[in-house]
Amino acid sequence: MTAIAPSPLSRHVDSYYAASANALRDFPALEGEVDADVCVIGGGYTGLSSALHLAERGYKVVLLEAERVGWGASGRNGGHVGTGQRLDQHSLEAKVGREKARMMWDLSLEAVQTVKDLIEKHQIQCDLKPGILHTAHKASLRDEYLQEAEFLQKNYDYDAIRFVDKDEVRQLVGSDNYHCGTLDSFSCHLHPLNFALGLGRACADAGVRIFENSRVVNYSDGSNPIVTTARGRVKAKFVVLGCNGYLGKLEPRMAGKIMPINNFVLATEPLSDELCRELIRDDTAVADSLFVINYWKLSGDNRLLFGGGENYTSRFPRDMKSFVRKYMLRVYPQLQNTRIDYAWGGTLAITLNRMPHFGRLSDNVFYAQGYSGHGVPTATMAGKLLAEAVAGTAERFDVMADYPTHTFPGGTLLRWPGLVAGMLYYSLRDKL
Numbered sequence: 001m002t003a004i005a006p007s008p009l010s011r012h013v014d015s016y017y018a019a020s021a022n023a024l025r026d027f028p029a030l031e032g033e034v035d036a037d038v039c040v041i042g043g044g045y046t047g048l049s050s051a052l053h054l055a056e057r058g059y060k061v062v063l064l065e066a067e068r069v070g071w072g073a074s075g076r077n078g079g080h081v082g083t084g085q086r087l088d089q090h091s092l093e094a095k096v097g098r099e100k101a102r103m104m105w106d107l108s109l110e111a112v113q114t115v116k117d118l119i120e121k122h123q124i125q126c127d128l129k130p131g132i133l134h135t136a137h138k139a140s141l142r143d144e145y146l147q148e149a150e151f152l153q154k155n156y157d158y159d160a161i162r163f164v165d166k167d168e169v170r171q172l173v174g175s176d177n178y179h180c181g182t183l184d185s186f187s188c189h190l191h192p193l194n195f196a197l198g199l200g201r202a203c204a205d206a207g208v209r210i211f212e213n214s215r216v217v218n219y220s221d222g223s224n225p226i227v228t229t230a231r232g233r234v235k236a237k238f239v240v241l242g243c244n245g246y247l248g249k250l251e252p253r254m255a256g257k258i259m260p261i262n263n264f265v266l267a268t269e270p271l272s273d274e275l276c277r278e279l280i281r282d283d284t285a286v287a288d289s290l291f292v293i294n295y296w297k298l299s300g301d302n303r304l305l306f307g308g309g310e311n312y313t314s315r316f317p318r319d320m321k322s323f324v325r326k327y328m329l330r331v332y333p334q335l336q337n338t339r340i341d342y343a344w345g346g347t348l349a350i351t352l353n354r355m356p357h358f359g360r361l362s363d364n365v366f367y368a369q370g371y372s373g374h375g376v377p378t379a380t381m382a383g384k385l386l387a388e389a390v391a392g393t394a395e396r397f398d399v400m401a402d403y404p405t406h407t408f409p410g411g412t413l414l415r416w417p418g419l420v421a422g423m424l425y426y427s428l429r430d431k432l
C-alpha cells in the first residue's frame with residue numbers, strides 16, 4: 001500500500017478578518033469511514049447553515065471542508081447583509097409574476113432576519129450593525145432610485161427603505177461622487193469570518209461532526225451515496241453541496257451554471273473617530289451603482305474596509321493593496337496618505353441572470369450556489385431551505401429552484417472568453 005503523506009494544515013488567507021478572528025477552533029481531518037444521515041460538502045455559509053439546521057431537526061450530520069471553516073468567500077467578503085434578491089422586484093415580477101416575486105421578497109427578508117437570529121441565538125461576536133446605503137454614481141439614476149424606494153414602500157409595505165437626495169448623501173458619505181441613494185435600515189453588516197466561525201461553533205455544539213482539511217474527491221450517487229476524501233469516506237443517505245466559487249471539477253453537472261470570479265478588499269490602518277464619521281457618518285455599509293461595484297464599511301476597530309475591483313483569471317493581482325487602493329481613492333481622495341494594512345481576494349460564483357441556482361441532482365443530492373455577490377444572507381437562507389428540502393418539505397426550496405438558471409455559453413470549457421469580454425465591456429463603461 002502506498003502511504004499518503006499528511007496534508008499540511010490549511011490556513012486562512014492573510015486578511016484583516018483572519019487577524020481579528022475570534023478564537024479559531026481546529027477540527028480534525030477525516031480518517032477512515034463514518035456514517036451520517038447527511039454529508040454536507042463545504043464549510044461556508046451554505047454548508048454551515050445547512051448542517052446546523054439539519055442537526056437541529058435531529059439529523060446526524062457530517063460536514064467536510066477542503067480547507068478550514070470559513071476559508072472561502074464566507075470568510076473574506078464585504079460583510080453586507082442586504083435585503084431583496086440580486087434582481088430588483090420589478091424585474092422579478094416581470095419574470096415570474098407578482099405572487100412568486102412576493103415569495104422571493106419575503107424569503108429575502110427572512111434571510112436577513114435569519115442572519116440576525118443566528119447571531120443572537122448563538123451569541124456570535126461579529127460586529128453586527130444596521131443599515132446599508134446604496135449610492136448612485138450618475139444623476140440619471142435619480143428616478144430609478146426614487147421609484148424603487150416608493151415601489152417597495154407601496155407594493156411591499158416595506159418602510160425600512162427611503163430615498164436619500166444628493167445633499168444628504170454627501171453628508172452620509174464624505175465623497176462628491178454620488179447623486180442620490182436609498183437607505184435600507186433593516187439590512188445590516190458584519191464581520192464575515194467571525195459569523196462563519198460562530199456558525200461552525202454552533203454546528204459543533206449541535207452535534208455536527210466537522211472535518212477540515214478534508215477535500216472531497218468524488219462521491220457516488222444512488223440510494224446510499226459514498227463521499228470520498230483522500231483518507232476517508234462518509235456513507236450517507238443524503239448529500240448537500242455548498243462549494244460555490246470553489247466547486248472546481250467536483251460536480252460537472254452544476255459547474256456550467258456558474259462562473260467563478262475574484263473580488264478584492266482592503267483594510268486601512270485604524271482611523272480617528274472624526275475621520276470615520278466624515279467617511280460614513282452613521283456607520284452603515286455603503287455600496288455604489290457601478291457595474292464593478294465599490295462597497296465599503298467600517299470595522300469594529302475603525303478601519304475602512306473597502307471592496308473594489310475584480311478579475312476573471314485563476315490568479316489574484318500580485319500587489320492587491322495597490323490594486324484596490326486606486327478604487328478607494330476615486331471615492332475618497334482624502335485617504336491619499338492613509339496606510340493600507342491588509343488586502344486580500346476571494347472567489348465567488350455568479351450566474352448568467354445573477355439569480356442564485358438552487359436544485360437537486362437526484363432525490364437525495366441537493367445544492368445551492370451562484371449567489372452573485374449577495375451570498376451572506378442568501379447562502380445562510382439557502383442552508384435553511386436545503387434542510388427543509390432534505391426533510392421532505394421542499395415548497396420554499398422550490399420557489400428558488402424553479403427560477404430558470406441558464407448554462408454559460410460554451411459550458412465550463414469555453415465560458416471564460418465570452419464572460420471576460422462582457423465583463424470588460426461593462427467595466428469599461430464604468431470608467432467612461
Ligand SMILES: Cc1cc2nc3c(=O)[nH]c(=O)nc-3n(C[C@H](O)[C@H](O)[C@H](O)COP(=O)(O)OP(=O)(O)OC[C@H]3O[C@@H](n4cnc5c(N)ncnc54)[C@H](O)[C@@H]3O)c2cc1C
Nearest residue numbers: 042044045046066072073074077078080216346374375376
Ligand atoms: C471579496 C468578496 C466580497 C463579497 N462581498 C459580499 C457582501 O458584502 N455581501 C454578500 O452578500 N456577499 C458577498 N460576497 C459573496 C459571498 O461571500 C458568497 O456568496 C458566500 O460567502 C457563499 O457562501 P458559500 O458557503 O456558498 O461558499 P464559500 O464560502 O466560498 O464556501 C465554499 C467552501 O467549499 C469548500 N469546498 C470546495 N470544494 C470542496 C470539496 N471538494 N470538498 C470539501 N470542501 C470543498 C471550500 O474550501 C469553501 O470553504 C462576496 C464575495 C467575495 C469573494
